[in-house]
Amino acid sequence: MTGTDLPTRNRSTVRSLLRLWPYVRPVRARLAWAAFVAVLASCLSLVIPLVLKWIVDGPVAERDPGGVWLGALYLLLLGLAEAGLFGLRRWLVARPLAGVEAAMRDDLYRHLQRLPVAFHDRWPSGQLLSRGTTDLMLLRMFLAFPLTFLLVNAVTILVGFVILLQQQWSLGLVLLAPVVPLVALCFVFESKYALVARRSQDQVGDLTTVVEESVLGIRVIKGFGRHRSQAQAFRELSLTLRGTELAKARLLAGIWATITALPELAVGAALVLGTVQVADGDLSAGTLVAFLSTALALRWPVESIGFLLAISQDAATATERYFEVMDAPQETEGGTTPPSAPAAGDRDGMVFDGVEFRYPDAPEGAPPVLSRVDLHVRPGETMALVGATGSGKTTLTALVPRLHEVTGGRITLDGRDITAMARERLRELVSVAFEEPTLFSASVGENVLMGAGGGAGRADLERALDTAQAGFVHRLPEGTDTQVGEQGLSLSGGQRQRLALARAVVGGPRFLVLDDPLSALDVHTEALVEAALRRVLADTTALVVAHRPSTVLLADRVALLSGGRITAVGTHQELLHSSEEYAWLMSGAGDSGTAGEKGDTV
């Protein structure tokens, strides 16, 4: 899915930006002070022409050098005060706005953690990344400049025009003439700019996705010599983005040129008219100088409006994109009461009762991946789950820790429906390890202990590493303190799998769900892990996805998943005799050679 396929909403710029209020609220006093200081500084710049008028009509006309020096001193002080006030404004907003950006980023990150797996399946990671980085930076920029300066400029222009009209109303009206066409133009500009701004920000997200995939998949790209085609794909996207950015620049150039040209024409006309009036003796030279200086002082506030509107529009789009993620519903919580430990009689193991599951993004009318799955894993039992590729084994295991929600039927753990349990409690009860092990940028010890509650210590860590036959960590440069993950030492697939397995067992979970966690191990290590696991699993109820007969050996019984249902349950030997499909799958699994050897012996 690309950025353009993602859900988008059309709100007006102001309505979009108003959604920032909860974040801006805590710093509103600072922002208000900063705006006040900026208005003051900007209005000071309008006093300068009045001092000029006083100098021209007073000391200059009267040939009084002392008066001219005094006027110059006033001008210097005014200039210094203006610069000081603008500096103060910057200081007032810098820290609070960095705080707003950080708070929004924190909320986004926290929300992303709580969004269901189905959401992450649907959204490209680059789109999420760009919303948490570029978009938030745009918002900080908007709050720091355009938000204040749209107000400051509006007030400055208003005060400036009052001064102009007061000095010479007829010349003031000449300067006011371009206001109506300019306002109309700004509206047209904003509606056009909104479209390209959205397109550009979505394209940045798509580009980020490609960069991320290229970095993560660098081995595949190099292995298959795909760097040229990958670079070509990147170039196409980046050219598209360049086109969109140029369209933005063209719009901006158009509005900037018009906003600059129209007032300049009006100033020119006022200059001609004013000179005539001075020549006729209807106007003093000082008033004309003051009038023109005021008009020139208003140039920047007027000219910058196009640019400020453009940043505001970028910020409105960034706000929409931010809240598209924040509005996505989080995982539904289960019951909140932590259930007390069940009495021995309550121990019922893991029960799948008429479980049905359909992926939210599955095509209309497609059959569910799982339908009417009935399975009882007895307390303390290890059940292997076997099935053809794509039969739904991974899907079924993901339902137990509620990575996906069942769409029909129910799953109970020791008699309690998992949907009625607080998610936190459920994830304390159930530990998981996946075929594709993910390690985080942290030490080995931290990665493993992540699987246990806060109370786990060194002894638990060593026990888990021992179970997973992960003694290799002691030979790493800093033992269990060695940093691994993306920013640390690279480990082999089998080493990573063993750490993921250690993470799954470290907390001594009551229920364990393992999705083919030994696939990358050599037979000897696998046999050692299985022997150790069997000791650990003595008290644990476990569901283990198995592709190889060697993994099936670990289990007390085996369930065969076929056509979205459990079609057979029994011991390995029973199923070998009673189920043709099972026998076929187990012999087919022998294609890995080593597994075949073991398979022959079971």
Ligand SMILES: Nc1ncnc2c1ncn2[C@@H]1O[C@H](COP(=O)(O)OP(=O)(O)OP(=O)(O)O)[C@@H](O)[C@H]1O
């Ligand atoms: N996020 C998803 N959205 C839609 N369909 C999906 C999604 N994930 C998996 N599927 C589909 O669900 C079906 C079952 O997939 P699953 O990964 O559970 O199979 P599996 O038995 O674990 O396969 P394997 O043995 O190859 O790992 C497949 O047809 C797959 O295409």
